[in-house]
Each structure stands twice: as structure tokens, then as C-alpha cells.
Amino acid sequence: xxxxxxxxxxxxxxxxxxxxxxxxxxxxxxxxxxxxxxxxxxxxxxxxxxxxxxxxxxxxxxxxxxxxxxxxxxxxxxxxxxxxxxxxxxxxxxxxxxxxxxxxxxxxxxxxxxxxxxxxxxxxxxxxxxxxxxxxxxxxxxxxxxxxxxxxxxxxxxxxxxxxxxxxxxxxxxxxxxxxxxxxxxxxxxxxxxxxxxxxxxxxxxxxxxxxxxxxxxxxxxxxxxxxxxxxxxxxxxxxxxxxxxxxxxxxxxxxxxxxxxxxxxxxxxxxxxxxxxxxxxxxxxxxxxxxxxxxxxxxxxxxxxxxxxxxxxxxxxxxxxxxxxxxxxxxxxxxx
Numbered sequence: 001x002x003x004x005x006x007x008x009x010x011x012x013x014x015x016x017x018x019x020x021x022x023x024x025x026x027x028x029x030x031x032x033x034x035x036x037x038x039x040x041x042x043x044x045x046x047x048x049x050x051x052x053x054x055x056x057x058x059x060x061x062x063x064x065x066x067x068x069x070x071x072x073x074x075x076x077x078x079x080x081x082x083x084x085x086x087x088x089x090x091x092x093x094x095x096x097x098x099x100x101x102x103x104x105x106x107x108x109x110x111x112x113x114x115x116x117x118x119x120x121x122x123x124x125x126x127x128x129x130x131x132x133x134x135x136x137x138x139x140x141x142x143x144x145x146x147x148x149x150x151x152x153x154x155x156x157x158x159x160x161x162x163x164x165x166x167x168x169x170x171x172x173x174x175x176x177x178x179x180x181x182x183x184x185x186x187x188x189x190x191x192x193x194x195x196x197x198x199x200x201x202x203x204x205x206x207x208x209x210x211x212x213x214x215x216x217x218x219x220x221x222x223x224x225x226x227x228x229x230x231x232x233x234x235x236x237x238x239x240x241x242x243x244x245x246x247x248x249x250x251x252x253x254x255x256x257x258x259x260x261x262x263x264x265x266x267x268x269x270x271x272x273x274x275x276x277x278x279x280x281x282x283x284x285x286x287x288x289x290x291x292x293x294x295x296x297x298x299x300x301x302x303x304x305x306x307x308x309x310x311x312x313x314x315x316x317x318x319x320x321x322x323x324x325x326x327x328x329x330x331x332x333x334x335x336x337x
Contacts, residue, residue, distance in 0.1 A: 069194035070159060071135050072186055075128070075142040076106040077120040078225070080243065082180040087115035089253040092199055095332045097127060098267060100278040102223025107131070109138075110186060111198045119183035120176065124149070126270050127283040129156045133309035134200055141169075141184050146272050146280070161189055202312020206324035209317050212298035220262055220333045227333060229260050231297040237328070238294060258328025260294040261315070263304055267336040283334045291315060295326040 076085055078096075088094065091108035099105045105122060124142040126149055132138050139159040153160050163170040169188035173181040219228045229238035237256035240247040247255040270282035288305040293315065302323045306313040315323035 087118035114186040258326040
């Protein structure tokens with residue numbers, strides 16, 4: 001659900017406070033954020049980097065280079081009326097999460113390149129705040145949020161940008177009905193992409209490990225959504241179809257990640273509901289569990305671990321070795337245990 005109209009005045013007030021808060025000390029901001037996330041996300045453990053958390057998964061030629069700016073994370077509509085989407089193929093990472101009614105929503109993360117346009121843009125969820133803590137004050141582009149969630153967004157270490165915060169960056173298209181027609185021009189929010197160093201996800205890229213099982217196709221199902229990834233030897237990518245239809249962007253580009261992660265996580269009820277009274281699922285991305293990694297036409301069993309919100313996620317093989325991803329776009333599919 002989009003709450004853009006209903007939260008404009010509220011979010012504008014929060015935006016003013018957020019601007020003033022940027023001038024406070026980093027310690028105060030960290031304290032406020034930690035309190036908010038602990039209240040809403042039931043995260044346990046120390047909220048800080050340890051030695052392993054600082055291993056962000058960058059390639060050897062990237063180590064030692066500090067991020068030059070924040071990543072851009074865009075909440076992308078994935079209802080059938082929103083398709084085809086724009087700019088989805090240009091994302092470095094796409095996270096898929098379950099929302100109300102068993103439907104899905106996407107978070108597209110951009111660091112190495114910005115498409116001219118991204119969308120349709122939709123509303124944020126509580127789970128986004130925990131997921132985004134792995135990045136250094138990312139810019140979060142979204143259309144609105146449930147009014148009770150806005151204070152948490154305001155206190156989180158993100159640069160929250162709605163149409164009310166950055167009117168020049170958003171526009172309404174004329175090919176889809178509202179609310180599925182709001183689009184973002186990324187270069188109106190950030191001058192240039194920050195580069196791969198900003199992707200502090202914990203992902204490691206490199207050659208595939210030994211083993212794995214040949215896989216031609218894998219389908220991930222949510223209660224009211226279906227994602228199918230089919231391996232293409234020609235493109236060396238997983239061709240994506242959603243709800244039985246090929247996923248092709250508005251510029252006729254097929255969405256085809258190099259790596260697909262099926263990450264088994266805890267999905268529980270949150271404190272929030274949509275306007276129909278449906279509870280908003282909360283996807284817990286801090287913790288540990290099992291995963292399946294699809295790359296190079298094979299599926300590899302793996303384990304995942306994310307100790308604190310400020311850490312990325314480490315993936316390992318069953319024998320404890322780091323799991324390498326293939327170079328290129330990564331899709332992370334969060335699935336209930």
C-alpha cells in the first residue's frame with residue numbers, strides 16, 4: 001500500500017527534524033537508532049562492528065578503498081499492475097521481501113551505475129531499516145510509509161527521500177494508474193554512483209566452490225507471488241519470470257541475475273498494519289540459518305550469518321569455506337524458514 005497522500009504533512013515535519021539532527025554527534029545518532037531498532041526489530045547482541053563484521057566481501061582489488069558515498073536503495077513496486085518495471089536490470093542487488101496479503105515488494109540497491117529512471121516507487125516497511133544498517137547512511141527512496149513507522153525512519157541512519165523531500169527527483173508517468181506510476185530520477189538525489197566499495201554487504205565474489213548440483217530452474221513461492229529463475233548457458237545468467245511471465249523492463253531488457261540467493265529467515269508479524277487491517281510481515285535479516293546459492297547453472301547449499309545490523313551477511317559452504325558469488329547482479333530472496 002502507498003500512504004503518500006496521508007503522510008505528507010507528517011513526513012515533512014519529520015524531514016525538518018532529520019535535517020537538524022544531521023548536525024548532532026555521531027554517538028547521539030547511533031544511540032537513538034539502536035534504541036529504535038531494538039524496540040521494533042527484536043535484535044539481540046552488541047550493535048557494532050567486530051573483526052568479522054568489517055569483512056565486507058569486497059574483491060581483493062577493492063580492499064583499502066573507503067566508500068565515496070552512500071548507496072541508493074529504492075523501494076520498487078512488484079504488483080502485477082506495476083509491471084514492467086523500469087531500471088531494475090541496472091541494480092547491483094535486488095532484495096525480495098514478503099508484504100501484506102502474501103504479495104512481494106523489491107528493494108533495488110544501486111552503487112556502480114544509475115539508470116536514468118527507476119520505478120514504480122512504493123512505500124517503505126519496518127524490515128527495510130534493519131536491512132539497510134549494513135550500509136553507511138544509505139539514501140532510501142520511497143513513496144511514503146505507515147504514519148507510526150515514520151518516527152523510526154526519521155531516527156534511522158538513512159537519508160530518507162520521498163516526493164515531499166525531493167520533488168524534482170520524482171515524477172508521475174502516464175502509462176500506469178496511480179499508485180503504480182511514481183518514478184525516480186536517481187541523479188537528482190545523488191550526483192554520481194558511489195562505486196562498488198559502498199556495497200558493504202558481506203558478499204564475496206570469485207570462482208565457484210567445488211560440488212553443487214546441476215539446476216535448470218528454481219521457483220521461489222510466496223503466498224501470492226511466484227519467482228522462477230531459469231539458467232541460460234548462452235547469457236550465463238538466471239532468466240527471471242514472475243507469476244509466469246518473463247521479467248522484462250520498459251526498455252526491453254531481460255532481468256537476469258548472475259547469482260540468486262534463497263535465504264531462509266524468520267518472517268513474523270510486525271506492529272504495523274495496512275489500511276485494510278492486514279498485518280505487515282517483518283523479515284528478520286539478523287541471525288543465522290541456511291541458504292541455497294544459485295550460480296553457474298548449479299545450486300550450492302550454504303549457511304548464512306549476520307551478527308549485528310551494522311554487519312553484512314556472510315555465506316559459507318557446509319564445510320565452513322566462504323561462499324563466492326558470480327560477478328554481476330545478485331537477487332536475494334527472503335523465504336520463511
